[in-house]
Amino acid sequence: MLDVAWPLARAVLFSMDAERAHELTLSWLERSGGLLGATARTTLGTPDPSLAREAFGVKLAGPIGLAAGLDKDGRAIPFWPSVGFGFVEVGTVTAHPQPGNDKPRLFRLVQDKALINRMGFNNHGSEALAQRLRGLHESGRWPSIPVGANIGKSKVTPLDEAPADYALSAERLAGLVDWFTINVSSPNTPGLRSLQGPDALGGIIDAVLDEVGETPVLLKLAPDLEPEALAEAVDLAISRGISGIVATNTTISRPQSLQADPNETGGLSGAPLWPLAKDRIGVALQAASGRVPVIGAGGVHSVAQAQELLDMGCVAVQLYTGFIFEGPGLPARLNRGLARQEHAREGLTRGAQA
Ligand SMILES: Cc1cc2nc3c(=O)[nH]c(=O)nc-3n(C[C@H](O)[C@H](O)[C@H](O)COP(=O)(O)O)c2cc1C
Numbered sequence: 001m002l003d004v005a006w007p008l009a010r011a012v013l014f015s016m017d018a019e020r021a022h023e024l025t026l027s028w029l030e031r032s033g034g035l036l037g038a039t040a041r042t043t044l045g046t047p048d049p050s051l052a053r054e055a056f057g058v059k060l061a062g063p064i065g066l067a068a069g070l071d072k073d074g075r076a077i078p079f080w081p082s083v084g085f086g087f088v089e090v091g092t093v094t095a096h097p098q099p100g101n102d103k104p105r106l107f108r109l110v111q112d113k114a115l116i117n118r119m120g121f122n123n124h125g126s127e128a129l130a131q132r133l134r135g136l137h138e139s140g141r142w143p144s145i146p147v148g149a150n151i152g153k154s155k156v157t158p159l160d161e162a163p164a165d166y167a168l169s170a171e172r173l174a175g176l177v178d179w180f181t182i183n184v185s186s187p188n189t190p191g192l193r194s195l196q197g198p199d200a201l202g203g204i205i206d207a208v209l210d211e212v213g214e215t216p217v218l219l220k221l222a223p224d225l226e227p228e229a230l231a232e233a234v235d236l237a238i239s240r241g242i243s244g245i246v247a248t249n250t251t252i253s254r255p256q257s258l259q260a261d262p263n264e265t266g267g268l269s270g271a272p273l274w275p276l277a278k279d280r281i282g283v284a285l286q287a288a289s290g291r292v293p294v295i296g297a298g299g300v301h302s303v304a305q306a307q308e309l310l311d312m313g314c315v316a317v318q319l320y321t322g323f324i325f326e327g328p329g330l331p332a333r334l335n336r337g338l339a340r341q342e343h344a345r346e347g348l349t350r351g352a353q354a
Helices: 002-014 018-044 077-083 126-138 159-173 192-196 198-212 227-240 271-288 303-312 321-326 330-353
Strands: 053-055 058-060 064-066 087-093 106-109 114-117 147-151 179-183 217-221 244-247 267-270 294-297 316-319
Touching (some): 002 018, 018 077, 018 106, 077 126, 087 126, 087 179, 114 321, 126 147, 147 159, 159 179, 159 192, 198 217, 227 271, 267 321, 271 303, 303 330, 316 321
Parallel strands (some): 064 316, 179 217, 217 244, 294 316
Antiparallel strands (some): 114 267
8 A cells, every 4th residue: 555655655755845754754654653564564565584684693584674864763663674674774873962964955866866965964862762772672662673773973073082982872772783883984974984994994893893792783885985995994894893894875976877966965875876886885795705794785776776786795785765766665576576586596496406
């Protein structure tokens, strides 16, 4: 039903300012997620069990996950499994609650199936997220899929004090989430991406690892890193004990292919990001060379793209902008397409062996 109602819902939502539409949808899911979730689950279904997989020691219910930034404060966590997500990353949260950049700061490029955002980590802070997660655990509303927390640096914290800022969020959330993702790759916090460099990165990873015990920690990287720098960051992260890589975040570049006037500053996501993201995901996979898994993100809107990333070697795929443009039916459509491919390949293998 959600899928059928999507064209109308999209028309209404897309007639509004993008951030207002986002806020309205999230508060609706926060308040009525149980009922909506039950409806979605019956019409969209959960991922085929053959798609479940283990990655960085966590059992993902399926290969399609919700990317960070869409549910920064974890307001709709119980809802996400019902549209077919196999894992969900909340955040980015920061040690200090912060309002983010001035509005407007989120823009739809409708023809391009893209977004530009300069949100600037607007969030209620890692302490508020910890309380919310504790409430879900205690009330038995923790979802059936793993939940990770993406952590970033507070704007007020100087860059050289970043390790302690990340560590404070990790300490507050330790024991409440299935994994952490260190975000040093958003383009909207001044200087943040410089933390991807070798001098700063090691200190941040060490500080977070010190707080989280056995919980796996991933690192999310930007597509704007040159391939050598990206490979270096992956290598350093692995040598410091990171359990996986998320590639990629949004780009500050503006591909020639854009039809809309790309005047707004901020990170570009969605369809035009795909070629660059795919290239950098390839670099990350090669640098990781099987030592840790890579989650691919950036411009995925179709089964063919999700399949391509999995065939390249990604353990899973995350969606943000595709979900906004294609609607709540997208994860389930991707799951169905991927399961069909998997069954067809199994059939071929069995046929060849017979
Ligand atoms: C409005 C918006 C906000 C985002 N906020 C975050 C964030 O807080 N933390 C983060 O790691 N990534 C954030 N992202 C990046 C996404 O998680 C994802 O890496 C990126 O958008 C590429 O995937 P996509 O093309 O499917 O959107 C944000 C993306 C958008 C569009």
